[in-house]
Structures are given as structure tokens and as C-alpha cells.
Amino acid sequence: MGLASLWRYLLGGLGLAALLAGVLAIVYLTAPRAPQPSSDVGRSKTTANKLFVATFEPEKGVIRQGELESWLLTLKTVEGAPVEGAAITISGGMPQHKHGLPTSPQATDYLGEGRYRIDGVKFTMSGWWQLHFAISAAAGSDTVVFNVVL
Amino acid sequence: MSRFSSLLALVMVAVLAGCGRPEFSDAEKQTIASLALSRLPPLKPDTTNRFADVPAAAALGSTLFFDTGMSGGGTVSCSTCHKIDRQFQDDLPQAVGVGRTNRRTMPLAGVAHDPWFFWDGRRDSLWAQALTPLENPLEQAGNRAAFAHYIKARFGERYERIFGPLPDLSGVPANASPLGTDAERAAWNAMPASQAEEVNRVFANIGKAIAAFERSIAPPQTRFDRFAIDLVAGAKPKGDAAFSSEEILGLKLFIGKANCVTCHNGPRFTDGSFHNTGVPPVAGLPPDRGRVDAVAQVEADPFNCFGAFRDGDASACRELRFMVKTGPELVRAYKTPSLRGGATRPPYMHAGQFSSLDEVVAHYSKAPASVEGVSEVHPLQLSDRERAALVAFLKTLAE
Numbered sequence: 001m002g003l004a005s006l007w008r009y010l011l012g013g014l015g016l017a018a019l020l021a022g023v024l025a026i027v028y029l030t031a032p033r034a035p036q037p038s039s040d041v042g043r044s045k046t047t048a049n050k051l052f053v054a055t056f057e058p059e060k061g062v063i064r065q066g067e068l069e070s071w072l073l074t075l076k077t078v079e080g081a082p083v084e085g086a087a088i089t090i091s092g093g094m095p096q097h098k099h100g101l102p103t104s105p106q107a108t109d110y111l112g113e114g115r116y117r118i119d120g121v122k123f124t125m126s127g128w129w130q131l132h133f134a135i136s137a138a139a140g141s142d143t144v145v146f147n148v149v150l
Numbered sequence: 151m152s153r154f155s156s157l158l159a160l161v162m163v164a165v166l167a168g169c170g171r172p173e174f175s176d177a178e179k180q181t182i183a184s185l186a187l188s189r190l191p192p193l194k195p196d197t198t199n200r201f202a203d204v205p206a207a208a209a210l211g212s213t214l215f216f217d218t219g220m221s222g223g224g225t226v227s228c229s230t231c232h233k234i235d236r237q238f239q240d241d242l243p244q245a246v247g248v249g250r251t252n253r254r255t256m257p258l259a260g261v262a263h264d265p266w267f268f269w270d271g272r273r274d275s276l277w278a279q280a281l282t283p284l285e286n287p288l289e290q291a292g293n294r295a296a297f298a299h300y301i302k303a304r305f306g307e308r309y310e311r312i313f314g315p316l317p318d319l320s321g322v323p324a325n326a327s328p329l330g331t332d333a334e335r336a337a338w339n340a341m342p343a344s345q346a347e348e349v350n351r352v353f354a355n356i357g358k359a360i361a362a363f364e365r366s367i368a369p370p371q372t373r374f375d376r377f378a379i380d381l382v383a384g385a386k387p388k389g390d391a392a393f394s395s396e397e398i399l400g401l402k403l404f405i406g407k408a409n410c411v412t413c414h415n416g417p418r419f420t421d422g423s424f425h426n427t428g429v430p431p432v433a434g435l436p437p438d439r440g441r442v443d444a445v446a447q448v449e450a451d452p453f454n455c456f457g458a459f460r461d462g463d464a465s466a467c468r469e470l471r472f473m474v475k476t477g478p479e480l481v482r483a484y485k486t487p488s489l490r491g492g493a494t495r496p497p498y499m500h501a502g503q504f505s506s507l508d509e510v511v512a513h514y515s516k517a518p519a520s521v522e523g524v525s526e527v528h529p530l531q532l533s534d535r536e537r538a539a540l541v542a543f544l545k546t547l548a549e
Contacts, residue, residue, distance in 0.1 A: 066416055068265075068468050097412070099479050099526055102423045103472040120472025124421035125412050 041149055047142035052076065052083055052135060056146045059117065065126060065150055068103065070119040072111070077139060082114030086137040090118060092130045105131075126150040173398055179382060181405045186378035187371050187490075190417035193262050197462030198455055199277050199358045202365060206312050210305065211363030214356060219300060220284065222291035223248060228283065228360065231255040237491050238367060243502020244435070247289035252435045254502045257495060259369040260418050260488060262361070265469045269484045269500040270444035271424060274470045276364055277357035278453040284356070285329050293327035293334050294353040301352060313355045317348035350452065354459035369418065369490045374401075374546040393546065400543025403536055408514070410540070413486045419547070424483035428518050428525030432501045439522065440500070442480035445473065481523030493541075493548035507541045 044055040055074040063069070075083035088107040093100035102124045109117040123129055129148040135141065174182065183189065201207035214220055215228045231245045232238040238258035240246075245255040253269055261267075267279035283289035284297060301309050302316050310316055322345060326337035338346065376391035387393065393401065404410045413421050424441040431438060448470065453459050455467035464471075474480065484500045498504040504513060515532040519525055532540070 066421060068472065097526060098524075099425075100474070100477060102421075102474065103469075104474050105472060120468060122472075124423045125415060127412070 041147050043146070045144060045146070046078065047135065047144040049140070049142045050078060051139050051142040052137070052144070053078060053080075054133065054135070054144045054146075056118075056131070056133075063123065063148070063150065065123055068120060068122050070108075070117050071105075071121050073107070073116045073118050073133065075114045075116065075135065075137070082112075083135075083137045083139070084110070084114065086116065086135050088116055088118070088136075089134045091132045091134075094125065094127055094129055096128055097125075101129075101131075123148065123150055174381065174402070178402065178405060181411060182378050182401070183382045184415070185374070185405075185411070185417060185419065186382070187369060187375040187417050188379060190260070190263070190369075193365060196262070196275065196277075196361070196365075197466045198275055198460045199361055200461040201312060201355070201358045202277075202362050204312060204362060206308070207359045208362040208366060210308050210312060211359035211361065213305070213308075214360055215363055219304060220290060220292065220297065220356075221248065222287075222293070222296070226290050228280070228290075231283075231289075232258055237495055239495055241495065241497075243432075243497045245289070247283065247286070248291040249288035251286075251288045252432075252438060253500055254497070256487070257491060258364055258367045259490060261367065262365040263418060263422075264485075265422050266424075266448075266485065268444070270440050271485060272444035272447040273451060274448050274454050274467075275361070277354065277361035278451060279357075280360040280364070281353060281357040281453055284353075285327055293325050293330045294349055295322050295326035295334075295337070296324060297356060298322065298349045298352040299324065301356065309352075309355070312359070316352065317345075319349075321345065322349060347458075350459065354453055357453065369488070372490065372547050373549040374543075377546065390549070394542070396539050396542045397546055399536070400539035400541070401546075403532070403540050404543055408530055408532065408536075408540060410514070414489050419489035420486040422486065424480065424485055425526050426479065426482045426484075426520050426523045427514070427527045428520040429482075429484070429499045429503055429513070430518070431521060432503060435501060438501070439482055440480070441483040442523075445475050445480065448473070449475075478523055479526075482520055483523070489544060489547050491548045493545040495548075507544055508537070511537045511540045511544075 043057050044053065046053050053076045057072055059070040059072050073088065075086055077083060090105045090107070091100070101122075103120045103122045105118050105120040107116045108119040111117055127150060129150065131146045131148065133144050133146070135143065196202040215232075218225055218227045218230070220227055226247045230247060231240045232255060233240055239255045242255065244253060245251045256269065262276055265274075267273040267276060268282075273279040273282060284292050285294065298319055299322070302319055306316060322341065323337040325334050326341060326349070327334045328338050329335075330338070341349075373390055377387045377393050380387040380391050413423070413425055415421050426440070448454055451457070455470045456464065460466070492498070493507060496505055496507070498507070498510045504510045511532070514527055515530045515537060517525060517527040517529040
């Protein structure tokens with residue numbers, strides 16, 4: 001077998017591999033997707049109806065899996081004024097596991113300057129969590145969803 | 151050298167490199183490290199029990215734990231079901247005290263790390279848990295007035311050195327409890343409130359002493375832990391720390407495709423939470439709906455964290471305060487058990503439904519629907535080889 005024919009086989013093989021990769025890519029890209037962890041893991045965002053700007057972060061700065069923790073939800077108007085006297089309810093869960101939160105977090109304290117302590121937050125598993133906030137204040141009612149990926 | 155032979159050499163190098171690639175990715179190594187016993191944090195102080203770390207209380211607690219005098223008929227102690235030489239469990243599908251219960255005895259290693267107690271979490275502290283079997287007619291079948299008298303007669307001096315003076319029990323009926331027989335309940339209801347409170351206080355302190363003892367029961371290091379320490383340190387596990395290829399496959403499945411680590415996470419291999427995993431009920435046992443029925447029980451327990459017998463302040467009661475009280479997920483949800491030592495203590499599940507690890511793994515691979523509520527587990531279709539590998543890995547947690 002000459003070198004030239006070997007090269008021909010090699011090129012042919014490469015061509016077939018490329019074709020296979022192409023087919024796989026099409027299958028992958030068009031396949032129905034399971035819910036994916038949102039790449040939107042921002043800690044600060046505008047609420048659904050653009051009434052407030054909400055910031056959600058762990059009070060101690062770090063997230064520890066399996067620990068009952070307090071977080072801070074800071075609410076500002078879009079103009080940047082703190083939102084006071086808001087009524088906040090929290091729900092959520094793990095979309096990929098179709099279950100809710102292992103605890104019932106509550107807004108327990110108002111700390112001034114639009115900051116609310118959200119206590120009783122616990123992430124018992126690694127993965128994609130969602131926290132939904134329903135917020136009612138003088139400006140109206142709005143919702144916001146934060147993604148937390150552990 | 152011709153172009154062909156150099157190409158051949160390149161291909162061979164690539165193949166060899168493939169064979170020599172590390173067995174675990176960095177992400178896998180991180181997960182494995184998170185499961186190692188060395189990552190178990192020290193026990194947090196239990197501020198609801200100011201005797202939790204008092205050695206004399208633990209010593210009295212250990213005496214009470216093994217004392218069959220702590221039962222109605224004088225034949226059953228905590229250790230009847232929580233056997234010290236059997237990982238503090240009894241190898242039975244359902245515990246047998248004075249009668250046969252409807253639940254599997256839970257082992258006690260590391261129990262003080264739990265936020266909730268019993269399979270369904272119907273108690274919120276180790277000391278409140280310890281009180282419950284004492285008065286359960288199927289377990290120790292005693293009553294709190296009798297226990298108070300017994301403590302005074304048998305351990306009065308030891309008790310008073312730890313907890314302070316015992317109350318005057320001369321007017322307290324020999325047998326009385328709000329949970330007992332008709333006669334015991336009538337006797338309890340006839341007691342003045344202050345006297346009932348005093349008896350409850352002695353009863354609570356019994357639980358606090360037993361809890362102090364139970365805090366000392368820690369999980370031992372296993373082959374898996376020795377393997378994990380070496381792996382994470384970058385050393386090649388040697389001797390019994392070395393895993394077979396089957397055990398490595400099992401570990402990879404455990405933290406990967408089989409999703410076991412989703413709930414069996416952390417150094418105790420449990421998330422401490424409650425899940426419906428479609429485990430079938432046992433024919434002939436009373437209806438058992440798991441967590442959904444436990445919520446009301448823990449809320450109604452006078453010895454819960456909000457009750458009068460808690461030491462310290464209510465800031466320790468956040469688990470109870472932020473407890474999930476309703477929702478379909480609570481139906482037939484049971485606590486994720488620790489897997490440490492599991493391989494040597496069949497049968498498995500909350501009522502001993504499965505007699506071997508093979509049956510457990512087969513259940514999770516098949517993931518049948520729950521008889522009530524919705525199972526969180528999805529079918530895995532593991533091969534025979536994969537199921538055997540998972541069992542082989544689980545055994546490393548008991549060696």
C-alpha cells in the first residue's frame with residue numbers, strides 16, 4: 001500500500017468524522033431542552049414590571065450549602081430612592097428537580113435604606129435554585145426572580 | 151523516519167495519554183472532597199440545652215440510655231433498639247420495644263448534626279426526640295410522673311448535682327401523663343398546673359441528659375475517607391485506601407449519572423431534608439404519610455424550641471420558625487438517611503422495605519411512582535454492572 005492511498009483513507013476518515021460531528025451538532029441544537037440553569041445569576045435586577053430595582057445577596061457574603069442563612073433584599077425605585085414599608089413574600093425551588101424550597105424564608109426585619117432581611121434561606125443541594133419575590137409597596141406590586149447556582 | 155511512521159507515533163502517544171488520563175475531573179474531586187469525614191464541621195453548641203456539653207449530664211444520660219428501668223414494665227431502654235454494638239440500631243425492619251412500631255430504628259452516629267429528628271422530623275431537637283419513645287406505648291411505654299419518681303429514687307443525687315434541686319414529688323401521682331392511658335391522663339389533668347410544670351421540667355432534663363450523651367456518638371473514618379484524603383492531596387491511595395475499578399465506577403456514578411449525591415451530600419451523606427422517593431408502604435402497617443403529618447406534631451410538642459423548656463433564647467428556633475408547613479412535596483416525604491455504615495445494617499428505608507443494597511439501588515434505578523404524592527426520583531436504567539458498582543462503592547462507607 002503506497003503512502004498516497006494511506007493519505008486518501010485518512011482524509012476520508014476525517015471527512016466522515018466531520019459529517020458525524022455535523023449531524024450530532026444538529027441533533028443537539030434542535031433537541032428539546034430540559035430547563036437549564038439560567039446564565040442570569042445577577043444579584044441585582046429590575047423587577048418584572050420595572051417598578052423596583054432589587055438586589056439579593058447573602059448577609060454574610062458567602063453561601064454555605066445546608067446552612068440556614070439570612071440574605072438581604074435591597075429595594076430601590078428605578079430613580080434610586082429606597083423603598084420602605086414593602087410587603088414581601090418568598091417562594092421558589094429547584095426547577096430541574098420540580099421541588100420547592102426546603103424552608104419557608106420570610107422577610108423578618110427592615111434594616112433601613114430599602115434593605116430587608118430575608119431569613120430562613122437554606123440550599124440543601126447543589127444545582128440551580130430559583131427564588132421568587134412578590135413585592136408590594138406604595139408604588140405598586142411587582143415580582144422578581146433570582147437564580148442561585150451552587 | 152517517514153511521515154507515516156511519525157504520524158503513527160503521534161497516534162500512539164495520543165492513545166497512551168488517553169489511557170493515563172486522571173480518573174476524576176477537578177469537579178469530581180471537589181465533590182469527593184465535600185463528602186470526606188474530615189470535612190464534617192465540629193458540632194454546633196445546642197443553646198436550647200445548656201447541659202448539652204456538660205460531661206456529668208452526658209454521663210447521667212448514658213446511664214439512662216442503657217437503663218431498662220426507664221420504661222413502663224422495666225424491660226426496655228433506649229439501647230434495646232439503639233444497640234451500641236450495632237451502630238445504635240437493631241437490624242429489624244421495624245423497631246420492637248414493648249410492642250412493634252411502624253418504623254425502622256435509626257442509627258445514631260452523628261445524629262446531633264441533624265436539624266430534625268425521626269424519619270419524618272416530628273421533633274426539632276435531640277432532647278425533645280429522646281423524650282418521645284419514653285412515653286410511646288409501643289416503645290418504652292412509661293409516663294413522665296413515674297419517670298420523675300424513678301429519677302428521684304434512683305439517681306436523685308446525680309440529677310441534683312447537674313440540674314439543681316428536684317421538686318417535691320410527694321403529691322405527684324405514681325403514674326400520670328397527658329399522653330398516657332385514660333387513668334394516667336385523668337391523674338395528669340387533676341394535678342395543679344405548677345406541679346405538672348415541675349414534672350415536665352424533670353422530664354425535659356431527662357431528655358437533655360440523654361441528648362448530651364448522644365452528642366458524643368460520632369461516625370468513624372471509613373475506607374472512602376482514606377481514599378478521599380489521598381485523592382484530594384494528589385497522592386495515590388495505597389493499601390486499603392486504594393479503590394478497585396468497580397468501586398471507582400460506583401463512586402463516579404454516585405456523584406454523577408445516578409444523582410445519589412443530590413440528596414446524599416456532605417460528609418454525612420445527607421441533606422438533612424425530606425423527600426418522597428417512591429418507597430412503597432408496608433402491608434399491614436398503619437397508614438404512614440411521612441413529613442406531611444409530622445409538621446403538626448412538632449408544632450404541638452410542648453418540648454419544641456418555642457416551648458417553655460428551651461434554654462437560651464428563641465434565636466435558636468429558626469428551623470422551626472422557617473419550617474415548610476404545607477405542600478404536596480411533604481406527602482410520604484422521609485428524611486434522607488446518612489449512608490455511612492449503611493452497607494452493614496440492612497434492612498433499608500423507613501420501614502425496612504428493602505432487605506439489601508441491591509434492592510435499594512434497583513429501586514432508585516427503576517424509580518417507581520409513589521403510592522401517594524409525587525416521587526422526586528427519575529428512572530435511571532442502570533446496567534447490572536453499574537448497579538453492582540454502586541453497591542461496591544456504598545460498601546466502602548462501612549469498611
